[in-house]
Amino acid sequence: MPGGGVVDGDLIARVLLTRVFEPGDETAGRWLREQGAPEVARRLREGGAALPGVSGTRWAGLLARAGRAEPRRDLDLAHEAGVRFVRPGDGEWPAQLDDLGDARPLGLWVRGRPSLRVWALGSVAVVGARACTEYGAHMASVLAAGLAERGWVVVSGGAYGVDGAAHRAALGAGGATVAVLACGVDRPYPRGHTELIARIAEQGLVIGELPPGDHPTPCRFVQRNRVIAALTRGTVVVEAALRSGSLVTARAALRLGRHAMGVPGPATSGRSAGVHELLRGEAVLVTDAAEVVELVGAMGELAPPRRGPVLPRDLLDPAARRVLAALPGARAARPAEIAFGARTTEDEAIARLYELRSLGYVERHGDGWKLTRQAVISVRTDRGPC
C-alpha cells in the first residue's frame, strides 16, 4: 500500500515510523518537528530523495524498513492484544515526555486500563541492578511498597532484580505500577517475567516505544531509560555497579530537571559503587519512601490544597465518576468495597482511584481510600449551599 498509510495522517505515519527509526533518534525527531510525521512517512514510503543530513546507505536502510512496515496490521494486532498507541497530542499523552525534545518518543504502545498521562503525574521511578543483592531487593521492595502506600505510582523497567522487586512490592501493596519495556509490549522481556508483566498490565500499565514483536537490544535498553526518567518526578537508584544502565536513567533525570536519588549501601559492595558515585554528584541520598516523597513533593501542582480538585467532576470520565461516587463521605473504604459500589472490578477501581488521587479527589488511608478534604468541600460546592 505505497503512500496508502499517509493519507490516514499522523497516526498511521507515526506507527509506521516506529518500525523505521530506533528509539531516541534525534535526527528523526528533527525531521518530524520540521516536516510532520505524514511527510516523513510519505518520503520513506515513496522512496523520495534522502532527508537532510542522512547518508545514502542509511537512507537505503530506512527505505527498506519503511517498505516492510505494515502500520495498519500493527494497529490491528495491537488492538486485538489490548494495546493502544498513544502519541503526542492525544489526551493520554504524558506532556512531560516533550521535555525530551527531538528525542521524544514517536508514540507509546500502552497496555492497561489507567490513563498514562494521569498516572505519570504522580510517579517515581525505582530502578537498579538486575543482579542485585538480597539487600538491594529488600530496599527496592520497601521503597516501592512505601511509595505505593502513599499513593505514588512506581515506574520501573520490568527487569530482574531491583526492577522486579519494585513492581512486585507495588502490586503487593495494592498500588499502582508501570513497566516501561525496551521491546514490544506484547512481547514480555525477560521471559521469566511473563507472568509479572501480565499482572502489571492487569493492575497497572505496561508501555514501550517499540512496535509489537520487536526485540530488546542494548541500545534500546539505554534509550528506554530516558523514557523512565522523563515520565517520572524522580528516579531512585537501588544498587547499581559503576557503568550500570540505571545510572543513565538517573543522569537523564537530572538533565531533565527531575530528581535523582540513590539508596546507599556498604562502601565495600561493588553493587552500590555506581549509586555512591551518583551520590557524590547531584543525586540525593534516600533511605525510605518518606524521604523520596519529601523530595519529589506532594502532587501540589495538580491539587493545590486551598482550591480543591483542579478538574471539575463533570469533566471526569464516566468510569472515574462512578468510582468517585462510590467513596463513602467521611470514612476510608477498601478497593473491593469501592469496586462493588462502582459496579466494576477491583483492578479497574484501583486504576481510577490513582487517577482521582492525581487530580486531588482522593487519598490513600492505610489499606483504603477516602475523599480528600478538598474533594468533600468541592462536592458540597457542586451541590450548592442548600
Add this chain to the structure above:
Amino acid sequence: MPGGGVVDGDLIARVLLTRVFEPGDETAGRWLREQGAPEVARRLREGGAALPGVSGTRWAGLLARAGRAEPRRDLDLAHEAGVRFVRPGDGEWPAQLDDLGDARPLGLWVRGRPSLRVWALGSVAVVGARACTEYGAHMASVLAAGLAERGWVVVSGGAYGVDGAAHRAALGAGGATVAVLACGVDRPYPRGHTELIARIAEQGLVIGELPPGDHPTPCRFVQRNRVIAALTRGTVVVEAALRSGSLVTARAALRLGRHAMGVPGPATSGRSAGVHELLRGEAVLVTDAAEVVELVGAMGELAPPRRGPVLPRDLLDPAARRVLAALPGARAARPAEIAFGARTTEDEAIARLYELRSLGYVERHGDGWKLTRQAVISVRTDRGPC
C-alpha cells in the same frame, strides 16, 4: 601561693584556668579575650569581685576551683610524664583552633614528639560509633591506612570502635596519628586502650584540653569533638547512629568551614542512620581514602608546587634537618634507613618526615619516603648554580 602564679604570667594563668573552666566555656573565653589570662586568674585567686555575667553561686564555685588549683605542680607532673602545655601564641599552637573564637581551648596538653602545629596542617579526622559493626571497623581501618599511606595525619578520639580502628590502622601503616582525649592526657580513657594510647604517644601525639588526672564527662566528650573538628582539614564519619557524638564533630566541622564526609552503609543499619542523615545535608559521601584526599585537597597552601618548600631549610629545626639530609637524592627510602642515616629512632624519624611532608619537602612513596621534586630543586638552588 595566693597570687603567686599570676606574676608568672600567661602560662601559669592558663594552666590554672584549665582547672577552673570546663572546655568550651565561651564566657571564660570572652573574659580571657577582654582581660587576658593573668588578670582573670588573679581575680579568681584573690577572690575579687565577680566577672561580668556570672552569678554569685557560679562565681563561688569558680573561686573554690581556683583555690584548689596548683598550676606549678601540674606543670611539674606533666613535665615528668613527658607532657607539655601548648598555648595560643606558642610556636607549636595550631592556629586553626583560633577559628573556635571564644570557645578556643585555653591551651592543650600534648604527649609525643612531633610538632602539633605542623601535623595538624595535614590532618583528617576519622571518627564514628564506639559500638561499631565489623563493617564500620573495616571501613575505618581501610580509610585510615589509606590516608596514612598518602602522608595524611589521622586524628581521632581514642575511643573503642571506629576511633580505635582508625588509630591502629594509621599506626600499622607506619603513619601519623593524633588522639584527642576528653580527659587528662596522662590518664588514658578508655582503660582498655591504655596500651594503644601509649603507642600513639610514642609514634604520634596524644592531646587534650584537660589538666593531668582529669576525668572525662559526657559534656567533655562533646566539647572534645569541637577540637577534633577545628584541628583538621575535614572530618570523616564512619558509622554513627542518629544523635551520635560523631555527628556533633561533623557539624562543627561544617560550621568551621571544614569538610564533613560520611561513609555510607546499608540503609537498614541503625549504625549508619546518623551518617546518612549527614549525607542528606552538606556532608560529602566518601568510600575510600582517595575520595577523602580529593576533597580535603593537596596540602597546597603550605607547599605551592611551583614555589618549592615554604620554609627554607635553614629554618627547619636541627632534628628535621638531619632527617631531610638522610633522604637519598633520587629514590625512596624506608623510615628505618632514614632513621639510621639521621642517627635517630624510627619513631622520631617518622615524626619528622610528617613535618617535612607538611612543609612540602618529602612525600610518601609506597612503604618509603622520597624528596619531592620541589625539594630537590630547592636543594639545588640552595647550593647555587655551580
